[in-house]
Amino acid sequence: MIEEQGRVIALEPGAVWVETLRKSTCSGCAAKNGCGQGLMDRLGVRERRGTIRALSDLQLQVGDSVVVGIREDVLLRGAFLVYLLPLLMLFAAALLATQLALAEPFVILAGLGGFLVAWLFVRKRSQRAASDSALQPVVLRAMLAGTASVL
Template sequence: MIEERGRVLSVEPGAVWVETVRSSTCGNCAAKAGCGQGLLQRLGSGAARGFVRALTDRQWQVGDEVIIGVPEDALVRGALWVYLMPLFALFVAALSAQALGAGEPQVILAALAGLAFGFVLLRWRAVRASHDPLLTPQVLGAAGFTGVPLTQL
């Protein structure tokens, strides 16, 4: 389970909205010089805070510090879908067009159409997955007090 600490911003029936502080591990990574994420972090283009809807069966108050979690396998499957599905659709469309004897411009257009189809398929999968409680962040419990307020992390 991948866990993150956050503060409850609002409460709805069966769920809460949690504000998390995004932490970067770019200072510890060996590839920080060539990494786009590290560059974006240094430039300050990413928001320092994230807002997540997490399911819960307990009653929480606004301002409570909680631990939210997502199953690791859900994260891995999601990453595979995001990275591989559009690429797979691109290659299938391009190779199919080539096998049918299309010229280079048609193969390129087929590849672009396959890529677009891959993104559409990815969007369809994301909408379906958004209703799956196993893929939605869950509130695991109250965060233990560490002596450091969440705003200073």
């Protein structure tokens, strides 16, 4: 389970909205001076806050510090669908058009068409997944006031 600390900012039946602080890992990387993330870190862009909806059966109040978690396999499948599938479909469609000996403009259009089909599939799949409680982040535990970090 991947965990992140956050603060409750809104309540709804069976769920809460949690604000988290996005952190950079640049302090532990040897290439921090030569990458774009290091530049963003120095410019202060890393201080953005994110909000997520997390399922919860705990009695929480606005302002409570919590630990939110999501299963690793859910995160990996989501990353595959969002990042890798459209790229693979773009290449597969372009390769198919090349094998059919189509002219270069049609190969380009086929690649873009494959990307579009994958994007539509990902969009439809994400709409269905939004209502699946097994794929949602959950509040794992509330943190004691003495152990809560300032967000």
